[in-house]
Amino acid sequence: MNDFVNVMVNYPWYFYGVITILGLLVGSFLNVVIHRLPIMMEREFKAEAKEYFELPDEKDSTAKHATAYNLIVPRSGCPKCGHQITARENIPVVSYLWLKGKCSQCQTPISTRYPMVELITGILSLVVACTFGPTWQCVAALCFTWSLVALTFIDFDTMLLPDSIVLPMLWFGLIINLNGTFVDLNSAVIGAVAGYMSLWTVFWLFKILTGKDGMGYGDFKLFALIGAWLGWQYLPLTIILSSLVGAIIGITILAVRGQDKNIPIPFGPYLAIAGWIALIWGEQINQLYLQSIGL
Numbered sequence: 001m002n003d004f005v006n007v008m009v010n011y012p013w014y015f016y017g018v019i020t021i022l023g024l025l026v027g028s029f030l031n032v033v034i035h036r037l038p039i040m041m042e043r044e045f046k047a048e049a050k051e052y053f054e055l056p057d058e059k060d061s062t063a064k065h066a067t068a069y070n071l072i073v074p075r076s077g078c079p080k081c082g083h084q085i086t087a088r089e090n091i092p093v094v095s096y097l098w099l100k101g102k103c104s105q106c107q108t109p110i111s112t113r114y115p116m117v118e119l120i121t122g123i124l125s126l127v128v129a130c131t132f133g134p135t136w137q138c139v140a141a142l143c144f145t146w147s148l149v150a151l152t153f154i155d156f157d158t159m160l161l162p163d164s165i166v167l168p169m170l171w172f173g174l175i176i177n178l179n180g181t182f183v184d185l186n187s188a189v190i191g192a193v194a195g196y197m198s199l200w201t202v203f204w205l206f207k208i209l210t211g212k213d214g215m216g217y218g219d220f221k222l223f224a225l226i227g228a229w230l231g232w233q234y235l236p237l238t239i240i241l242s243s244l245v246g247a248i249i250g251i252t253i254l255a256v257r258g259q260d261k262n263i264p265i266p267f268g269p270y271l272a273i274a275g276w277i278a279l280i281w282g283e284q285i286n287q288l289y290l291q292s293i294g295l
Helices: 002-012 012-054 094-098 113-132 136-159 162-178 185-210 217-230 234-258 268-292
Strands: none
Touching: 002 185, 012 113, 012 136, 012 162, 094 113, 113 136, 113 268, 136 162, 136 217, 162 185, 162 217, 185 217, 185 234, 217 234, 217 268, 234 268
């Protein structure tokens, strides 16, 4: 183990390469999480509702009565012809290029979402590695980054922020800050509380004034997660950044897709992107701001 650490320290480019490849592999797994976790949540909800209301069994076309459906089984396959993806066809990014973006059996186009998630995860992992180096901070920051990638795409697709990701990562943020990995524990605890309560307050003020829901409860928990990892000091910066990111992405989506302006756009992805930016460049951004106002 010590020899491995020494190699990582003495040969930084080797370290960056290993982390990038790891990020690509994790990105491939995150594609599975992004696709399957909402389906798993829906099935669990239906099963609980059926048991609670004592409803009779009905055929569910989405479940297909699979014996098991989770993040491990069944094996990934083509949604049209059912061809099971082989190991050679599952190499991040490379397989997509090799297959020319099509299923090897039926030639059905493969969504560009899959290599995009892999590339994004690999690039973000490299940035984390360059920022923190071969340290435990890097390990924790990678976990933070990967969870935010999954939450971002799940929320874009379904407007859901699964508790099964958010809550464990919130507690993990508090645990890793027991020894001040990113901030002191007091700042982390206050950050978690302030993150949740601030958006909760905005939600209810907006609802009282307009009678509408401005955001979901998952956004409160995600902001609490960010506060637990980065401390309350970075919450104002995260909100400002999320507004800027939201404006840019929202305008782009409306311009490209021409969607109805009344269609709700999830806020979670913007919080996640802003939280990651604050993790990597938050200190520099705060310093630039303080310099700009002469402090």
